[in-house]
Amino acid sequence: MLWRRVGWTLFVVLLIAGGIGLYGAWRVLWRPNVEPSPFGPAYLYIRTGGTYQDVLDSLERHELLLEPATFAWLAEHKGYPAQVRPGRYLLESNLGNAALLEKLMQGQQDTVEFVLDAFKYKPQLARQMQRQLEADSTQLRRLLNQQATLQRQYRVDTTTVLTLFIPGRYRFVWNTSAQQFLDSMAAHHRRFWSAERQRRADSLRLSPTQVHVLASIVQRETAKPEDKPVIAGVYLNRLRRGMRLQADPTLLWAIGNFGVKRVLNKDKLVDSPYNTYKQKGLPPGPITSANRQSLDAVLKPAQHDYLFFCARAGGSGYSDFAASYAEHKKNARKYQRWLDSLKIKR
Known part of the structure:
Protein backbone atom coordinates (compact mmCIF):
# COMPACT_ATOMS: atom_id res chain seq x y z
CA MET A 1 0.00 0.00 0.00
CA LEU A 2 0.99 3.61 -0.61
CA TRP A 3 1.19 4.63 3.07
CA ARG A 4 3.50 1.71 3.76
CA ARG A 5 5.82 2.71 0.93
CA VAL A 6 5.84 6.29 2.20
CA GLY A 7 6.56 5.03 5.70
CA TRP A 8 9.45 2.87 4.58
CA THR A 9 10.86 5.70 2.49
CA LEU A 10 10.63 8.09 5.42
CA PHE A 11 12.23 5.50 7.70
CA VAL A 12 15.14 5.00 5.29
CA VAL A 13 15.61 8.76 4.93
CA LEU A 14 15.63 9.23 8.71
CA LEU A 15 18.00 6.28 9.10
CA ILE A 16 20.40 7.75 6.56
CA ALA A 17 20.12 11.21 8.11
CA GLY A 18 20.72 9.76 11.55
CA GLY A 19 23.72 7.83 10.30
CA ILE A 20 25.13 10.95 8.69
CA GLY A 21 24.54 12.85 11.92
CA LEU A 22 26.19 10.18 14.03
CA TYR A 23 29.12 10.05 11.63
CA GLY A 24 29.43 13.82 11.76
CA ALA A 25 29.36 13.79 15.55
CA TRP A 26 31.94 10.98 15.67
CA ARG A 27 34.13 12.82 13.20
CA VAL A 28 34.01 16.10 15.14
CA LEU A 29 34.10 14.72 18.68
CA TRP A 30 35.80 11.34 18.86
CA ARG A 31 37.56 10.47 15.61
CA PRO A 32 41.36 10.44 16.20
CA ASN A 33 42.52 13.79 14.85
CA VAL A 34 46.22 13.92 15.75
CA GLU A 35 48.62 13.43 12.86
CA PRO A 36 50.72 10.29 13.59
CA SER A 37 54.43 11.13 13.66
CA PRO A 38 57.23 8.76 12.62
CA PHE A 39 59.68 10.80 14.71
CA GLY A 40 58.28 10.09 18.17
CA PRO A 41 55.70 11.83 20.39
CA ALA A 42 54.15 15.07 19.18
CA TYR A 43 53.89 18.04 21.53
CA LEU A 44 51.95 21.29 21.45
CA TYR A 45 53.74 24.18 23.18
CA ILE A 46 51.61 27.11 24.34
CA ARG A 47 53.65 29.99 25.74
CA THR A 48 52.52 32.00 28.75
CA GLY A 49 50.17 34.68 27.45
CA GLY A 50 49.53 32.72 24.24
CA THR A 51 46.18 33.27 22.51
CA TYR A 52 43.73 30.94 20.82
CA GLN A 53 45.04 32.13 17.46
CA ASP A 54 48.57 31.23 18.58
CA VAL A 55 47.32 27.71 19.32
CA LEU A 56 45.70 27.39 15.89
CA ASP A 57 48.82 28.77 14.19
CA SER A 58 51.06 26.29 16.04
CA LEU A 59 48.81 23.32 15.22
CA GLU A 60 48.83 24.30 11.54
CA ARG A 61 52.50 25.24 11.30
CA HIS A 62 53.65 21.95 12.79
CA GLU A 63 50.93 19.92 11.00
CA LEU A 64 49.76 18.32 14.23
CA LEU A 65 46.11 17.72 13.26
CA LEU A 66 44.50 15.72 10.45
CA GLU A 67 41.50 18.07 10.28
CA PRO A 68 42.20 21.47 11.88
CA ALA A 69 38.76 22.74 10.84
CA THR A 70 36.82 20.27 13.02
CA PHE A 71 39.05 21.10 15.98
CA ALA A 72 38.49 24.84 15.49
CA TRP A 73 34.70 24.37 15.18
CA LEU A 74 34.44 22.39 18.41
CA ALA A 75 36.91 24.65 20.24
CA GLU A 76 34.77 27.69 19.57
CA HIS A 77 31.59 25.92 20.59
CA LYS A 78 33.14 24.78 23.88
CA GLY A 79 34.49 28.25 24.70
CA TYR A 80 38.17 27.29 24.48
CA PRO A 81 39.32 30.65 22.99
CA ALA A 82 38.67 32.25 26.39
CA GLN A 83 40.31 29.41 28.37
CA VAL A 84 43.75 28.96 26.75
CA ARG A 85 46.23 27.64 29.31
CA PRO A 86 50.00 27.62 28.71
CA GLY A 87 52.10 24.48 28.83
CA ARG A 88 53.59 21.54 26.97
CA TYR A 89 50.94 19.05 25.91
CA LEU A 90 51.54 15.52 24.68
CA LEU A 91 49.33 14.79 21.67
CA GLU A 92 48.66 11.06 21.55
CA SER A 93 47.70 9.83 18.08
CA ASN A 94 44.38 8.39 19.35
CA LEU A 95 43.11 11.76 20.64
CA GLY A 96 39.88 13.08 19.21
CA ASN A 97 38.93 16.73 19.36
CA ALA A 98 36.80 16.35 22.50
CA ALA A 99 39.57 14.64 24.49
CA LEU A 100 42.20 17.03 23.16
CA LEU A 101 40.17 20.07 24.14
CA GLU A 102 39.49 18.64 27.59
CA LYS A 103 43.24 18.21 28.06
CA LEU A 104 43.98 21.75 26.89
CA MET A 105 41.18 23.40 28.85
CA GLN A 106 42.11 21.63 32.08
CA GLY A 107 45.83 22.30 31.63
CA GLN A 108 46.75 18.61 31.70
CA GLN A 109 50.38 19.11 30.72
CA ASP A 110 53.02 16.49 30.18
CA THR A 111 55.99 17.16 32.48
CA TRP A 193 70.10 17.55 53.23
CA SER A 194 68.46 14.86 55.32
CA ALA A 195 69.01 14.64 59.05
CA GLU A 196 71.62 11.92 58.45
CA ARG A 197 73.62 14.03 55.97
CA GLN A 198 73.43 17.02 58.31
CA ARG A 199 74.71 14.82 61.14
CA ARG A 200 77.66 13.71 59.02
CA ALA A 201 78.48 17.31 58.09
CA ASP A 202 78.37 18.29 61.76
CA SER A 203 80.76 15.46 62.63
CA LEU A 204 83.21 16.90 60.08
CA ARG A 205 82.67 20.40 61.48
CA LEU A 206 81.50 21.58 58.10
CA SER A 207 78.35 23.46 57.14
CA PRO A 208 76.30 22.20 54.17
CA THR A 209 77.69 25.07 52.11
CA GLN A 210 81.26 24.09 53.00
CA VAL A 211 80.50 20.49 52.04
CA HIS A 212 79.33 21.72 48.63
CA VAL A 213 82.47 23.82 48.17
CA LEU A 214 84.81 20.96 49.07
CA ALA A 215 82.78 18.52 46.95
CA SER A 216 83.12 20.86 43.98
CA ILE A 217 86.92 20.62 44.31
CA VAL A 218 86.79 16.84 44.61
CA GLN A 219 84.59 16.68 41.52
CA ARG A 220 87.04 18.74 39.48
CA GLU A 221 89.94 16.59 40.69
CA THR A 222 88.59 13.25 39.48
CA ALA A 223 85.76 11.47 37.72
CA LYS A 224 86.72 8.15 39.33
CA PRO A 225 84.19 7.13 42.02
CA GLU A 226 86.85 5.11 43.87
CA ASP A 227 89.16 8.10 44.21
CA LYS A 228 86.58 10.66 45.33
CA PRO A 229 86.37 9.62 49.03
CA VAL A 230 90.17 9.27 49.18
CA ILE A 231 90.72 12.76 47.76
CA ALA A 232 88.07 14.14 50.11
CA GLY A 233 90.01 12.53 52.96
CA VAL A 234 93.24 14.21 51.84
CA TYR A 235 91.67 17.66 51.86
CA LEU A 236 89.99 17.08 55.21
CA ASN A 237 93.34 15.95 56.68
CA ARG A 238 94.95 19.15 55.40
CA LEU A 239 92.16 21.32 56.81
CA ARG A 240 92.47 19.68 60.23
CA ARG A 241 96.20 20.39 60.26
CA GLY A 242 95.78 23.98 59.16
CA MET A 243 97.57 23.33 55.88
CA ARG A 244 96.65 25.10 52.67
CA LEU A 245 94.58 22.98 50.32
CA GLN A 246 96.84 23.77 47.33
CA ALA A 247 94.10 22.48 45.03
CA ASP A 248 94.90 22.96 41.36
CA PRO A 249 91.22 23.18 40.30
CA THR A 250 90.71 26.25 42.50
CA LEU A 251 93.79 27.78 40.92
CA LEU A 252 92.41 27.13 37.44
CA TRP A 253 89.18 28.84 38.53
CA ALA A 254 91.25 31.80 39.72
CA ILE A 255 93.09 32.17 36.41
CA GLY A 256 89.95 31.39 34.40
CA ASN A 257 91.37 28.45 32.43
CA PHE A 258 90.13 24.93 33.18
CA GLY A 259 91.93 23.43 30.19
CA VAL A 260 95.40 23.64 31.75
CA LYS A 261 97.17 20.27 32.11
CA ARG A 262 100.33 21.59 33.71
CA VAL A 263 100.11 24.21 36.47
CA LEU A 264 103.07 26.61 36.47
CA ASN A 265 104.64 28.43 39.41
CA LYS A 266 103.52 31.77 37.98
CA ASP A 267 99.91 30.56 38.18
CA LYS A 268 100.29 30.14 41.92
CA LEU A 269 100.96 33.86 42.32
CA VAL A 270 97.53 35.00 41.12
CA ASP A 271 95.77 37.23 43.63
CA SER A 272 92.39 35.58 44.22
CA PRO A 273 90.40 34.22 47.17
CA TYR A 274 90.17 31.03 45.09
CA ASN A 275 93.95 30.60 45.02
CA THR A 276 94.30 27.94 47.69
CA TYR A 277 98.08 27.99 47.24
CA LYS A 278 98.04 31.41 48.90
CA GLN A 279 94.80 31.37 50.93
CA LYS A 280 94.11 29.04 53.85
CA GLY A 281 90.87 27.15 54.19
CA LEU A 282 88.13 26.65 51.65
CA PRO A 283 87.49 29.14 48.85
CA PRO A 284 84.42 31.38 49.23
CA GLY A 285 82.22 29.41 46.85
CA PRO A 286 82.01 26.28 44.70
CA ILE A 287 84.06 26.00 41.52
CA THR A 288 81.45 23.75 39.91
CA SER A 289 78.06 22.34 40.86
CA ALA A 290 78.81 19.24 42.91
CA ASN A 291 76.79 16.11 42.16
CA ARG A 292 75.42 13.68 44.74
CA GLN A 293 78.34 11.31 44.35
CA SER A 294 80.89 14.04 45.10
CA LEU A 295 78.84 15.38 48.02
CA ASP A 296 78.53 11.95 49.58
CA ALA A 297 82.26 11.36 49.06
CA VAL A 298 82.92 14.37 51.30
CA LEU A 299 80.31 13.27 53.83
CA LYS A 300 81.76 9.73 53.87
CA PRO A 301 85.49 10.33 53.32
CA ALA A 302 88.07 7.56 53.33
CA GLN A 303 90.03 7.36 56.58
CA HIS A 304 93.80 7.46 55.96
CA ASP A 305 97.00 9.43 56.63
CA TYR A 306 97.47 10.84 53.13
CA LEU A 307 98.26 14.53 52.83
CA PHE A 308 99.22 14.65 49.14
CA PHE A 309 98.09 13.30 45.80
CA CYS A 310 98.67 13.94 42.11
CA ALA A 311 97.38 12.62 38.81
CA ARG A 312 98.77 9.22 37.90
CA ALA A 313 101.04 9.02 34.86
CA GLY A 314 99.48 7.32 31.84
CA GLY A 315 96.21 9.22 31.63
CA SER A 316 94.06 6.65 33.44
CA GLY A 317 92.28 9.36 35.43
CA TYR A 318 93.34 7.86 38.74
CA SER A 319 95.56 9.52 41.34
CA ASP A 320 98.62 8.50 43.34
CA PHE A 321 98.48 9.28 47.06
CA ALA A 322 101.24 9.91 49.58
CA ALA A 323 101.56 10.54 53.32
CA SER A 324 104.93 12.34 53.01
CA TYR A 325 106.08 15.18 50.79
CA ALA A 326 109.12 13.17 49.69
CA GLU A 327 106.89 10.36 48.43
CA HIS A 328 104.60 12.90 46.79
CA LYS A 329 107.52 14.45 44.89
CA LYS A 330 108.37 11.07 43.42
CA ASN A 331 104.79 10.62 42.21
CA ALA A 332 104.71 14.16 40.84
CA ARG A 333 107.96 13.64 38.91
CA LYS A 334 106.49 10.54 37.25
CA TYR A 335 103.50 12.55 36.14
CA GLN A 336 105.66 15.45 34.90
CA ARG A 337 107.86 13.06 32.89
CA TRP A 338 104.73 11.57 31.32
CA LEU A 339 103.56 15.07 30.32
CA ASP A 340 107.02 15.73 28.90
CA SER A 341 106.79 12.56 26.81
CA LEU A 342 103.59 13.91 25.32
CA LYS A 343 105.17 17.34 24.82
CA ILE A 344 102.45 18.97 26.92
CA LYS A 345 103.73 22.27 28.19
CA ARG A 346 100.49 23.79 29.46
Whole structure:
Protein backbone atom coordinates (compact mmCIF):
# COMPACT_ATOMS: atom_id res chain seq x y z
CA MET A 1 0.00 0.00 0.00
CA LEU A 2 0.99 3.61 -0.61
CA TRP A 3 1.19 4.63 3.07
CA ARG A 4 3.50 1.71 3.76
CA ARG A 5 5.82 2.71 0.93
CA VAL A 6 5.84 6.29 2.20
CA GLY A 7 6.56 5.03 5.70
CA TRP A 8 9.45 2.87 4.58
CA THR A 9 10.86 5.70 2.49
CA LEU A 10 10.63 8.09 5.42
CA PHE A 11 12.23 5.50 7.70
CA VAL A 12 15.14 5.00 5.29
CA VAL A 13 15.61 8.76 4.93
CA LEU A 14 15.63 9.23 8.71
CA LEU A 15 18.00 6.28 9.10
CA ILE A 16 20.40 7.75 6.56
CA ALA A 17 20.12 11.21 8.11
CA GLY A 18 20.72 9.76 11.55
CA GLY A 19 23.72 7.83 10.30
CA ILE A 20 25.13 10.95 8.69
CA GLY A 21 24.54 12.85 11.92
CA LEU A 22 26.19 10.18 14.03
CA TYR A 23 29.12 10.05 11.63
CA GLY A 24 29.43 13.82 11.76
CA ALA A 25 29.36 13.79 15.55
CA TRP A 26 31.94 10.98 15.67
CA ARG A 27 34.13 12.82 13.20
CA VAL A 28 34.01 16.10 15.14
CA LEU A 29 34.10 14.72 18.68
CA TRP A 30 35.80 11.34 18.86
CA ARG A 31 37.56 10.47 15.61
CA PRO A 32 41.36 10.44 16.20
CA ASN A 33 42.52 13.79 14.85
CA VAL A 34 46.22 13.92 15.75
CA GLU A 35 48.62 13.43 12.86
CA PRO A 36 50.72 10.29 13.59
CA SER A 37 54.43 11.13 13.66
CA PRO A 38 57.23 8.76 12.62
CA PHE A 39 59.68 10.80 14.71
CA GLY A 40 58.28 10.09 18.17
CA PRO A 41 55.70 11.83 20.39
CA ALA A 42 54.15 15.07 19.18
CA TYR A 43 53.89 18.04 21.53
CA LEU A 44 51.95 21.29 21.45
CA TYR A 45 53.74 24.18 23.18
CA ILE A 46 51.61 27.11 24.34
CA ARG A 47 53.65 29.99 25.74
CA THR A 48 52.52 32.00 28.75
CA GLY A 49 50.17 34.68 27.45
CA GLY A 50 49.53 32.72 24.24
CA THR A 51 46.18 33.27 22.51
CA TYR A 52 43.73 30.94 20.82
CA GLN A 53 45.04 32.13 17.46
CA ASP A 54 48.57 31.23 18.58
CA VAL A 55 47.32 27.71 19.32
CA LEU A 56 45.70 27.39 15.89
CA ASP A 57 48.82 28.77 14.19
CA SER A 58 51.06 26.29 16.04
CA LEU A 59 48.81 23.32 15.22
CA GLU A 60 48.83 24.30 11.54
CA ARG A 61 52.50 25.24 11.30
CA HIS A 62 53.65 21.95 12.79
CA GLU A 63 50.93 19.92 11.00
CA LEU A 64 49.76 18.32 14.23
CA LEU A 65 46.11 17.72 13.26
CA LEU A 66 44.50 15.72 10.45
CA GLU A 67 41.50 18.07 10.28
CA PRO A 68 42.20 21.47 11.88
CA ALA A 69 38.76 22.74 10.84
CA THR A 70 36.82 20.27 13.02
CA PHE A 71 39.05 21.10 15.98
CA ALA A 72 38.49 24.84 15.49
CA TRP A 73 34.70 24.37 15.18
CA LEU A 74 34.44 22.39 18.41
CA ALA A 75 36.91 24.65 20.24
CA GLU A 76 34.77 27.69 19.57
CA HIS A 77 31.59 25.92 20.59
CA LYS A 78 33.14 24.78 23.88
CA GLY A 79 34.49 28.25 24.70
CA TYR A 80 38.17 27.29 24.48
CA PRO A 81 39.32 30.65 22.99
CA ALA A 82 38.67 32.25 26.39
CA GLN A 83 40.31 29.41 28.37
CA VAL A 84 43.75 28.96 26.75
CA ARG A 85 46.23 27.64 29.31
CA PRO A 86 50.00 27.62 28.71
CA GLY A 87 52.10 24.48 28.83
CA ARG A 88 53.59 21.54 26.97
CA TYR A 89 50.94 19.05 25.91
CA LEU A 90 51.54 15.52 24.68
CA LEU A 91 49.33 14.79 21.67
CA GLU A 92 48.66 11.06 21.55
CA SER A 93 47.70 9.83 18.08
CA ASN A 94 44.38 8.39 19.35
CA LEU A 95 43.11 11.76 20.64
CA GLY A 96 39.88 13.08 19.21
CA ASN A 97 38.93 16.73 19.36
CA ALA A 98 36.80 16.35 22.50
CA ALA A 99 39.57 14.64 24.49
CA LEU A 100 42.20 17.03 23.16
CA LEU A 101 40.17 20.07 24.14
CA GLU A 102 39.49 18.64 27.59
CA LYS A 103 43.24 18.21 28.06
CA LEU A 104 43.98 21.75 26.89
CA MET A 105 41.18 23.40 28.85
CA GLN A 106 42.11 21.63 32.08
CA GLY A 107 45.83 22.30 31.63
CA GLN A 108 46.75 18.61 31.70
CA GLN A 109 50.38 19.11 30.72
CA ASP A 110 53.02 16.49 30.18
CA THR A 111 55.99 17.16 32.48
CA VAL A 112 59.53 17.67 31.20
CA GLU A 113 62.44 15.54 32.37
CA PHE A 114 64.88 18.32 33.15
CA VAL A 115 68.53 17.23 33.03
CA LEU A 116 70.82 19.49 35.03
CA ASP A 117 74.45 18.98 34.03
CA ALA A 118 77.37 20.20 36.11
CA PHE A 119 78.18 23.85 35.47
CA LYS A 120 80.74 26.37 36.68
CA TYR A 121 79.12 29.74 36.05
CA LYS A 122 75.66 31.29 36.44
CA PRO A 123 75.19 31.97 32.70
CA GLN A 124 75.75 28.26 32.01
CA LEU A 125 72.96 27.38 34.45
CA ALA A 126 70.64 29.97 32.90
CA ARG A 127 71.26 28.59 29.40
CA GLN A 128 70.52 25.03 30.55
CA MET A 129 67.24 26.18 32.03
CA GLN A 130 66.15 28.11 28.94
CA ARG A 131 67.01 25.23 26.61
CA GLN A 132 64.59 22.94 28.44
CA LEU A 133 61.92 25.22 29.93
CA GLU A 134 59.98 28.32 28.97
CA ALA A 135 61.61 30.28 31.81
CA ASP A 136 63.58 33.42 30.97
CA SER A 137 67.35 33.06 31.45
CA THR A 138 67.78 36.80 32.00
CA GLN A 139 65.29 36.69 34.85
CA LEU A 140 67.11 33.75 36.47
CA ARG A 141 70.45 35.57 36.27
CA ARG A 142 68.82 38.57 37.89
CA LEU A 143 67.47 36.41 40.73
CA LEU A 144 70.87 34.77 41.28
CA ASN A 145 72.42 38.18 41.87
CA GLN A 146 69.90 39.61 44.35
CA GLN A 147 71.99 39.42 47.50
CA ALA A 148 69.38 40.45 50.09
CA THR A 149 66.67 38.17 48.67
CA LEU A 150 69.01 35.19 48.45
CA GLN A 151 70.09 35.60 52.06
CA ARG A 152 66.55 36.08 53.33
CA GLN A 153 64.82 33.30 51.39
CA TYR A 154 67.53 30.69 50.81
CA ARG A 155 70.32 31.49 53.33
CA VAL A 156 72.94 31.81 50.60
CA ASP A 157 74.65 34.75 48.93
CA THR A 158 75.53 35.57 45.33
CA THR A 159 78.71 33.49 45.63
CA THR A 160 77.26 30.40 47.31
CA VAL A 161 73.87 30.34 45.55
CA LEU A 162 75.16 27.73 43.09
CA THR A 163 75.26 25.22 45.96
CA LEU A 164 71.45 25.07 45.68
CA PHE A 165 71.72 23.31 42.30
CA ILE A 166 72.65 19.63 42.45
CA PRO A 167 73.16 18.03 39.02
CA GLY A 168 70.72 15.27 38.18
CA ARG A 169 67.33 14.58 36.64
CA TYR A 170 64.22 16.46 37.72
CA ARG A 171 60.59 16.84 36.62
CA PHE A 172 59.13 20.23 35.74
CA VAL A 173 56.14 21.56 33.86
CA TRP A 174 57.44 23.28 30.75
CA ASN A 175 56.01 26.72 31.56
CA THR A 176 57.87 26.93 34.87
CA SER A 177 59.05 30.48 35.54
CA ALA A 178 62.58 31.42 36.61
CA GLN A 179 61.35 32.08 40.16
CA GLN A 180 59.54 28.74 40.30
CA PHE A 181 62.66 27.00 38.97
CA LEU A 182 64.82 28.56 41.69
CA ASP A 183 62.26 27.73 44.39
CA SER A 184 61.97 24.13 43.20
CA MET A 185 65.73 23.56 43.07
CA ALA A 186 66.06 25.04 46.57
CA ALA A 187 63.37 22.60 47.75
CA HIS A 188 65.24 19.66 46.19
CA HIS A 189 68.39 20.93 47.95
CA ARG A 190 66.59 20.95 51.32
CA ARG A 191 65.38 17.39 50.76
CA PHE A 192 68.90 16.26 49.87
CA TRP A 193 70.10 17.55 53.23
CA SER A 194 68.46 14.86 55.32
CA ALA A 195 69.01 14.64 59.05
CA GLU A 196 71.62 11.92 58.45
CA ARG A 197 73.62 14.03 55.97
CA GLN A 198 73.43 17.02 58.31
CA ARG A 199 74.71 14.82 61.14
CA ARG A 200 77.66 13.71 59.02
CA ALA A 201 78.48 17.31 58.09
CA ASP A 202 78.37 18.29 61.76
CA SER A 203 80.76 15.46 62.63
CA LEU A 204 83.21 16.90 60.08
CA ARG A 205 82.67 20.40 61.48
CA LEU A 206 81.50 21.58 58.10
CA SER A 207 78.35 23.46 57.14
CA PRO A 208 76.30 22.20 54.17
CA THR A 209 77.69 25.07 52.11
CA GLN A 210 81.26 24.09 53.00
CA VAL A 211 80.50 20.49 52.04
CA HIS A 212 79.33 21.72 48.63
CA VAL A 213 82.47 23.82 48.17
CA LEU A 214 84.81 20.96 49.07
CA ALA A 215 82.78 18.52 46.95
CA SER A 216 83.12 20.86 43.98
CA ILE A 217 86.92 20.62 44.31
CA VAL A 218 86.79 16.84 44.61
CA GLN A 219 84.59 16.68 41.52
CA ARG A 220 87.04 18.74 39.48
CA GLU A 221 89.94 16.59 40.69
CA THR A 222 88.59 13.25 39.48
CA ALA A 223 85.76 11.47 37.72
CA LYS A 224 86.72 8.15 39.33
CA PRO A 225 84.19 7.13 42.02
CA GLU A 226 86.85 5.11 43.87
CA ASP A 227 89.16 8.10 44.21
CA LYS A 228 86.58 10.66 45.33
CA PRO A 229 86.37 9.62 49.03
CA VAL A 230 90.17 9.27 49.18
CA ILE A 231 90.72 12.76 47.76
CA ALA A 232 88.07 14.14 50.11
CA GLY A 233 90.01 12.53 52.96
CA VAL A 234 93.24 14.21 51.84
CA TYR A 235 91.67 17.66 51.86
CA LEU A 236 89.99 17.08 55.21
CA ASN A 237 93.34 15.95 56.68
CA ARG A 238 94.95 19.15 55.40
CA LEU A 239 92.16 21.32 56.81
CA ARG A 240 92.47 19.68 60.23
CA ARG A 241 96.20 20.39 60.26
CA GLY A 242 95.78 23.98 59.16
CA MET A 243 97.57 23.33 55.88
CA ARG A 244 96.65 25.10 52.67
CA LEU A 245 94.58 22.98 50.32
CA GLN A 246 96.84 23.77 47.33
CA ALA A 247 94.10 22.48 45.03
CA ASP A 248 94.90 22.96 41.36
CA PRO A 249 91.22 23.18 40.30
CA THR A 250 90.71 26.25 42.50
CA LEU A 251 93.79 27.78 40.92
CA LEU A 252 92.41 27.13 37.44
CA TRP A 253 89.18 28.84 38.53
CA ALA A 254 91.25 31.80 39.72
CA ILE A 255 93.09 32.17 36.41
CA GLY A 256 89.95 31.39 34.40
CA ASN A 257 91.37 28.45 32.43
CA PHE A 258 90.13 24.93 33.18
CA GLY A 259 91.93 23.43 30.19
CA VAL A 260 95.40 23.64 31.75
CA LYS A 261 97.17 20.27 32.11
CA ARG A 262 100.33 21.59 33.71
CA VAL A 263 100.11 24.21 36.47
CA LEU A 264 103.07 26.61 36.47
CA ASN A 265 104.64 28.43 39.41
CA LYS A 266 103.52 31.77 37.98
CA ASP A 267 99.91 30.56 38.18
CA LYS A 268 100.29 30.14 41.92
CA LEU A 269 100.96 33.86 42.32
CA VAL A 270 97.53 35.00 41.12
CA ASP A 271 95.77 37.23 43.63
CA SER A 272 92.39 35.58 44.22
CA PRO A 273 90.40 34.22 47.17
CA TYR A 274 90.17 31.03 45.09
CA ASN A 275 93.95 30.60 45.02
CA THR A 276 94.30 27.94 47.69
CA TYR A 277 98.08 27.99 47.24
CA LYS A 278 98.04 31.41 48.90
CA GLN A 279 94.80 31.37 50.93
CA LYS A 280 94.11 29.04 53.85
CA GLY A 281 90.87 27.15 54.19
CA LEU A 282 88.13 26.65 51.65
CA PRO A 283 87.49 29.14 48.85
CA PRO A 284 84.42 31.38 49.23
CA GLY A 285 82.22 29.41 46.85
CA PRO A 286 82.01 26.28 44.70
CA ILE A 287 84.06 26.00 41.52
CA THR A 288 81.45 23.75 39.91
CA SER A 289 78.06 22.34 40.86
CA ALA A 290 78.81 19.24 42.91
CA ASN A 291 76.79 16.11 42.16
CA ARG A 292 75.42 13.68 44.74
CA GLN A 293 78.34 11.31 44.35
CA SER A 294 80.89 14.04 45.10
CA LEU A 295 78.84 15.38 48.02
CA ASP A 296 78.53 11.95 49.58
CA ALA A 297 82.26 11.36 49.06
CA VAL A 298 82.92 14.37 51.30
CA LEU A 299 80.31 13.27 53.83
CA LYS A 300 81.76 9.73 53.87
CA PRO A 301 85.49 10.33 53.32
CA ALA A 302 88.07 7.56 53.33
CA GLN A 303 90.03 7.36 56.58
CA HIS A 304 93.80 7.46 55.96
CA ASP A 305 97.00 9.43 56.63
CA TYR A 306 97.47 10.84 53.13
CA LEU A 307 98.26 14.53 52.83
CA PHE A 308 99.22 14.65 49.14
CA PHE A 309 98.09 13.30 45.80
CA CYS A 310 98.67 13.94 42.11
CA ALA A 311 97.38 12.62 38.81
CA ARG A 312 98.77 9.22 37.90
CA ALA A 313 101.04 9.02 34.86
CA GLY A 314 99.48 7.32 31.84
CA GLY A 315 96.21 9.22 31.63
CA SER A 316 94.06 6.65 33.44
CA GLY A 317 92.28 9.36 35.43
CA TYR A 318 93.34 7.86 38.74
CA SER A 319 95.56 9.52 41.34
CA ASP A 320 98.62 8.50 43.34
CA PHE A 321 98.48 9.28 47.06
CA ALA A 322 101.24 9.91 49.58
CA ALA A 323 101.56 10.54 53.32
CA SER A 324 104.93 12.34 53.01
CA TYR A 325 106.08 15.18 50.79
CA ALA A 326 109.12 13.17 49.69
CA GLU A 327 106.89 10.36 48.43
CA HIS A 328 104.60 12.90 46.79
CA LYS A 329 107.52 14.45 44.89
CA LYS A 330 108.37 11.07 43.42
CA ASN A 331 104.79 10.62 42.21
CA ALA A 332 104.71 14.16 40.84
CA ARG A 333 107.96 13.64 38.91
CA LYS A 334 106.49 10.54 37.25
CA TYR A 335 103.50 12.55 36.14
CA GLN A 336 105.66 15.45 34.90
CA ARG A 337 107.86 13.06 32.89
CA TRP A 338 104.73 11.57 31.32
CA LEU A 339 103.56 15.07 30.32
CA ASP A 340 107.02 15.73 28.90
CA SER A 341 106.79 12.56 26.81
CA LEU A 342 103.59 13.91 25.32
CA LYS A 343 105.17 17.34 24.82
CA ILE A 344 102.45 18.97 26.92
CA LYS A 345 103.73 22.27 28.19
CA ARG A 346 100.49 23.79 29.46
